[in-house]
Amino acid sequence: MRSKTTEHKEGKATVKIVYFTSKTLADGSHPFVVRVTKNRKQVYRYTGLSLHPKHWNATKKEIRRTYPDKLREDLLDKLDGWRKKYEEAATTLAGNDEQHDAETVFKKAIEGRQAQRRVKLLAYIEELAVGMVAAGQVGNAGVYRDLANQLAKFIGAEYSAPEPPLGKGQEVEKAAWVKQHDIPFDRVSVTFCNEWEATLRATGVEEITLSLRFRTLRAVLNKAIDAELAKAENYPFARTVTERRKFQVGKFDVTTAKRAISRDELRKLEALQPATDRQGLAKDVFLFSFYCGGINFVDLAQLRWQDLTGTDEHGRPQRLSYVRQKTGGKFAFKLLAPAATIVAAYRPFTFAGLASYVFPVLDSRKHQAATQIKNRLHKVLGQVNKDLKELGKQAGIATPLTTYVARHSMATTLKQDGNSTAVISQLMGHKSEAVTAVYLDSFASDIIDSAFDSLL
Incomplete structure (x- = not known):
């Protein structure tokens, strides 16, 4: 008795993990996908795994050797697991001589993943x-x-x-x-x-x-x-x-309340003498952010002396270059005198070589792993914002101060001086002017209020 089979020998679908550069996720990384090819037709499925392009060798089409070994091995194991799931399904279908296409391979893999379907x-x-x-x-x-x-x-x-x-x-x-x-x-x-x-x-x-x-x-x-x-x-x-x-x-209403302070209020903060070193750091963080294009705390805390170049007649650095952690955007600009004075004051205490941190937030000997750095930054940011609120009260500033207020204040000040939203957007590293507009909402409201006052 002949076994029931197709008239021809059914070929096996090919399964491959692909680094899908055509799709960019919000964090700048590209996803890994499973690609199944059968009868010249390709079908893709996302794995839920991704990698930032700086860790990918496009020439060799592999994860760079500079990527930490443990993370690299873990990611490769996960990707291999995805490949094996669909490879097994493709092998089963070909072995059974069942006529099928690429979509059938995915469906077959699902049948074999019923236990996984119970993931909650x-x-x-x-x-x-x-x-x-x-x-x-x-x-x-x-x-x-x-x-x-x-x-x-x-x-x-x-x-x-x-x-x-x-x-x-x-x-x-x-x-x-x-x-x-x-x-x-x-x-x-x-x-x-x-x-x-x-x-x-x-x-x-x-x-x-x-x-x-x-x-x-x-x-x-x-x-x-x-x-x-x-x-x-x-x-x-x-x-x-x-x-x-x-x-x-x-x-949900995600519009922001007024979070910018005026130049006069900024002068009050500048004139204030902090009572402790911790409050002094908070004040410096706020002012440095304001005078450096609204640099956020995560980037500020990870600045190294090698990011500062040139010196003026007073020995202060003249330019700052850094890569924004959130977007990977590159920034390079001259340091205004107030910002240069702030970092120069920290040099005797934090400079131990060009690779050492500028501000006394991170210690390269203690904070090495990504998790350690994240936890430290989270802790110090909380302290800085707490101290800023106290400094604001002492200076008679009604708006509760935070590091984000510095960023908003910088944007608003530039807008009041006639700079375009496009320029401010580029300076802040925003992906679109619409994001910058959120920072300028309060400024727009003030303009409208002034317009109504002119009616009196």
């Missing part, structure tokens, strides 16, 4: 965070883990279960709690989102934080759908304005 929300978020850390995206990983922690609290309250332990040495207990009280993706419904929003609002969470958490949750579900772990028909978020019954992430 919190576990998946942690999986994404681990992948981000491996790719050097420590900041993004922190955002995703914060989301998971907040969702865990909400889920715990819903189940009337105690919150997971968060102390050191209790990781095992926390993992067990998450596994026990995790929820499947289809539980994240419109009702779930509405109830979580109400819970967050009851604790006083601000609009901008609500927007961030729901945008991150939406991104998690999008990734889960792309990875075929969640069903698109259960998606709770509105994709268009016509989907009024679904959860609208765009409803």
Whole structure:
């Protein structure tokens, strides 16, 4: 008896992991995709893994050897796991002599991943965070883990279960709690989102934080759908304005309150004599940011003496060049006298070679790993903003001072002096003038108010 088979020997589909440079993610990285080719037709699926181009050797088409070994090995293992899943499906289909195309390979792989389909929300978020850390995206990983922690609290309250332990040495207990009280993706419904929003609002969470958490949750579900772990028909978020019954992430008011101070107020801060070295650092951070195009704290804290060049007649540096951590954008400009004076004052205390940090925030001997640097910056930023608020009160400035106020103030001052939004946008490293416009909202309001005053 002949076995049931096709009239021809069915060929095997080829499976390859591709660094997909045609797609650029928000953090500047490119995603890795699985490419299945059958009968000259190619089909792609995202893996959820990505890598910044500075770590990719385009000539050899491989991860650069300079990428940390542990992170490199972890990423390669994950990518190999994706390849094997679809390679096995392709081998099975060819071995069974089943007529098929590239899409069939993906469907077959899904059948073999039924156990993986039971991956739940919190576990998946942690999986994404681990992948981000491996790719050097420590900041993004922190955002995703914060989301998971907040969702865990909400889920715990819903189940009337105690919150997971968060102390050191209790990781095992926390993992067990998450596994026990995790929820499947289809539980994240419109009702779930509405109830979580109400819970967050009851604790006083601000609009901008609500927007961030729901945008991150939406991104998690999008990734889960792309990875075929969640069903698109259960998606709770509105994709268009016509989907009024679904959860609208765009409803949150993320416009900023007035966060710029005037030149006169800046002079008051400059004249103030801080009582402690810590307050002195906070004052210097604010003023240096203002006079250096609104450089943000993360970039400021990681400036090294090699980024400063030239000297004037007083021995102060004349130019600053640096790469913005968030976007990879390159900046180079002259240092105004106030900024040059600030860094010159730190030279006797922090200069131990061109590679040493300018400001006394990071210690290259202590803070080496990306996580160590992130934690240190987070801690010191909190201290700086706390001290700035106190300094603002002492100087009689009504607006609560933060490092972001320095950035807003710089933008507003330039606009008042007649500089175009396009120039300010380029100086601040924004991707579009629309982003810069957010910083200038309060300025626009002042202009309108003045216009009405002219009617009197």
